[in-house]
Amino acid sequence: MSDNKYTAEKTQYGMGEAGVTTPPGQQAQPIPGQPIVSGQPLPGAPGQVQWMAPPPAIPGCPPGLEYLTQLDQILVHQQVELFEAFTGIETKNRYQIKNALGQQMFFAYEESELCMRLCCGPQRSFMMHVLNNLNQEVLRVVRPFQCCSGCCWCAGCCDHCALTIAIESPPGQVIGHVRQRGSKWKAHYEILDANMEPVLKIWGPCCFCQAVCCTCDIDFKLMTLDESQQIGKISKQWSGITKEWFTNADNFGIQFPMDLDVKVKGTLLGALFLIEFMFFEQQNQ
Template identity: 25%
Template sequence: MSRHNRGSPYYHNQPPVVRRHHQQQLPEERDEPIDVPNAIATMPVRITGYRPLEPASALQSIAASNCLMVVQCLEPIEMMTGIETPNRYIVHDMFMRRILYAHEESDYWDRSCDRNRRSFDLHMFDNRRQRIMSSSRYGGGSCTCSPDVLETWHRGNSIGLLSRDMFDYRFYLRVAGCPTEFCIVAPDSAQSNPACRTRHTLPFPIYVQGGAKVGEIVRLDPGYLEWVSDADTYMIHFPVDMPVIIKMLLLQATFLIDFTYFEDRGQQGNGAVVVY
């Protein structure tokens, strides 16, 4: 853990550490929910028009949560050889219970050539191995002038679109059928210099149309794990009463942020942040 972050409210939620044989330490279940710093108590605006998701145990847990933790799994082959392998993630609820698993589906050549701008499909499953939803990224690729788009699907229906225009540092989230737009803003330190050397806790604030803040996606300080792996840990916090479909779309946004800023350790930034 960087000495610059010992005063951070997320210090006690530090990411997994590397042990012998590349074993990964995952968060342990708790009897009490974790304490989320700077939590938003309730939604400042009323959200209407969205598509309700069909009931599932994982979705019910997320509906009752005010935060999620996303842990990217360590990839021993990638760590030893440098060959880019598909990303895998484990999602925990506010009691640190493992409720969702996500894995990337992509082409080897895309991972090798396009790296953090590669197109992919990301599939998400619950503990019963039932698919909850999938996301598709397109528009990235080797051409840095094209917009970046992530579309999320649930049971064959498109439920949301996350987009970022060329040279922009803001991700815009549009929920299917909902007139309200969300904006996720990247911090300065993720934009300037290679993000891989930014050993700090990095918050990506989430704003609703009109400027009210409704949560954050926080990339936790990876500590010395940064030097051997590009696996990261994220905290997402939001109001408990936020519609579960928007919570799930913010989860998908976390994956795109991970790819955009922290997947390619040689990535350069593209500017500074302007207030939304």
């Protein structure tokens, strides 16, 4: 992406040049030279946004992912797109990424082509740019277009039928992959390191009850490689009847061990985006 296009994207998604990400709809601007204090709203926007304090650099940790070393849970809230809700035309997705206290640490936005969104829907290729509160891109999720892929029956016997995404941090340097695996009916994924070696597995439920009357969460279990122990989960959380009925903006959560490798934590964030597009991106009817 060129510098001019990247600057335009930051402006479009509410990220000014003052050094602090301001999500769309928020008019808050930081006072120049004033540090962001953990748990304190930005000046001019009391009670609207709370920011997680930037942690110090950690040796061996990809720059910008230091936040994840302090967490065992992540909340991901997709922002409602009114134009999409009223017209049904698929727009670029945007997400706020927070800790368990609701303090924002990342903001993610999708880069994709309009033709791809209109013709391919949730099967489209995309780049998901993840920025910290200083407008620095700290993680990138790359999903190539794969025609006739995604079927759980075929994914196990033919690699080109299995959906695969790459996670980069910093952008351009791969830290992990997520690969769909074959199964009879359950969603099944492998979490891979940069060398394509399996690290963890994810198993989804047998079926997905997305009816408005169902207020339960939908869990994808995070398992050890030998599947002997569940160590966490990725959950699609109930968003409320209005949001569930009229939009396809969803809330998600990730739980994992505190001492899990930070690169694996970043890869799990990429796995969440893949799961969201595969199972929950379709416009609710």
